[in-house]
Amino acid sequence: MHELSMAQDLLKILGEYQEELGSGRQIKEVHLKVGKFTSVVPETLGFCYELLVQNTSFAGTRLIIEEIPLVIRCRRCLRQKNLETPRFHCPDCSSEDVEMVAGGEMIIDFIQVEEAEKEGMTQDEDNSFKTALGGQ
Numbered sequence: 001m002h003e004l005s006m007a008q009d010l011l012k013i014l015g016e017y018q019e020e021l022g023s024g025r026q027i028k029e030v031h032l033k034v035g036k037f038t039s040v041v042p043e044t045l046g047f048c049y050e051l052l053v054q055n056t057s058f059a060g061t062r063l064i065i066e067e068i069p070l071v072i073r074c075r076r077c078l079r080q081k082n083l084e085t086p087r088f089h090c091p092d093c094s095s096e097d098v099e100m101v102a103g104g105e106m107i108i109d110f111i112q113v114e115e116a117e118k119e120g121m122t123q124d125e126d127n128s129f130k131t132a133l134g135g136q
């Protein structure tokens, strides 16, 4: 199952990230962006994630999944289009010389970390990073 291995990858990355953070700082939320052309079902991924984090230190970490549309760019008329369904010709000029700009990726958009009892500190900005999941 595709989503299960994705969730496993995600947990591995969270584990490494947590190690870098050290103890005392808890990962609060993980924000994922999943392209419409990835064949990943967000609900299934969320379900697999919930299953895997049970009884781990990430049990309280929320996974938030945002779907991103499929975007293609036509090399002939140079227009860029958001598509609801995957198709690979230009809606305007019917050219098949198109490239996918977005929608095939799955990335960790950002990871929100809770600071442990530190006064004067709220959310910090430098915890955001982007990484791609799965073999692209």
Ligand SMILES: [Zn+2]
Pocket: 074, 075, 076, 077, 078, 079, 090, 091, 092, 093, 094, 095
């Ligand atoms: Zn075109």
